[in-house]
Amino acid sequence: xxxxxxxxxxxxxxxxxxxxxxxxxxxxxxxxxxxxxxxxxxxxxxxxxxxxxxxxxxxxxxxxxxxxxxxxxxxxxxxxxxxxxxxxxxxxxxxxxxxxxxxxxxxxxxxxxxxxxxxxxxxxxxxxxxxxxxxxxxxxxxxxxxxxxxxxxxxxxxxxxxxxxxxxxxxxxxxxxxxxxxxxxxxxxxxxxxxxxxxxxxxxxxxxxxxxxxxxxxxxxxxxxxxxxxxx
Numbered sequence: 001x002x003x004x005x006x007x008x009x010x011x012x013x014x015x016x017x018x019x020x021x022x023x024x025x026x027x028x029x030x031x032x033x034x035x036x037x038x039x040x041x042x043x044x045x046x047x048x049x050x051x052x053x054x055x056x057x058x059x060x061x062x063x064x065x066x067x068x069x070x071x072x073x074x075x076x077x078x079x080x081x082x083x084x085x086x087x088x089x090x091x092x093x094x095x096x097x098x099x100x101x102x103x104x105x106x107x108x109x110x111x112x113x114x115x116x117x118x119x120x121x122x123x124x125x126x127x128x129x130x131x132x133x134x135x136x137x138x139x140x141x142x143x144x145x146x147x148x149x150x151x152x153x154x155x156x157x158x159x160x161x162x163x164x165x166x167x168x169x170x171x172x173x174x175x176x177x178x179x180x181x182x183x184x185x186x187x188x189x190x191x192x193x194x195x196x197x198x199x200x201x202x203x204x205x206x207x208x209x210x211x212x213x214x215x216x217x218x219x220x221x222x223x224x225x226x227x228x229x230x231x232x
């Protein structure tokens with residue numbers, strides 16, 4: 001079941017600011033390792049034009065500019081609160097970054113990008129809307145362009161899925177997280193139509209990406225990389 005768009009905006013808006021990093025590190029467990037992997041994979045081809053789907057507070061952009069100071073990044077963010085924090089955070093890069101507060105499903109671009117990435121965002125969409133967005137992403141890439149996708153995963157074996165989630169909840173609560181916040185987030189996640197690793201790779205293939213691979217996995221998190229082949 002897909003989470004309502006208004007609910008998503010309200011949910012993420014409530015976490016705008018430093019609170020976001022505190023909570024995402026609690027709930028993501030290895031969040032920093034995950035985003036470092038994304039930035040490392042992103043930097044392989046030294047891209048000049050980058051699109052970030054769901055930039056949040058702009059913390060990943062800071063890491064990208066450390067590695068790729070000459071790159072330019074277009075950021076799409078649904079939450080106006082998050083977009084505002086991101087603009088303030090990235091003000092010193094204002095000539096290199098364009099932050100757009102918009103629903104990614106309504107975003108259109110004539111510009112083509114060397115790399116497009118998204119982290120912990122697309123799980124909010126239904127399977128049909130995931131497919132719709134992935135098709136658009138492919139058209140926004142330059143020939144031979146790269147898509148990097150970090151996401152929450154599902155596991156077909158529900159015993160394994162429950163084990164990972166129970167462990168995660170235990171670690172989150174032991175870290176000092178507010179019980180109400182924990183329950184709110186876990187209730188929301190129950191609505192999210194998560195995919196398995198295999199389903200994610202199959203979906204990327206179905207919309208036309210070549211050689212999709214999972215390059216990092218930890219428990220319920222994974223990072224994928226896929227390519228738009230030259231001229232296709």
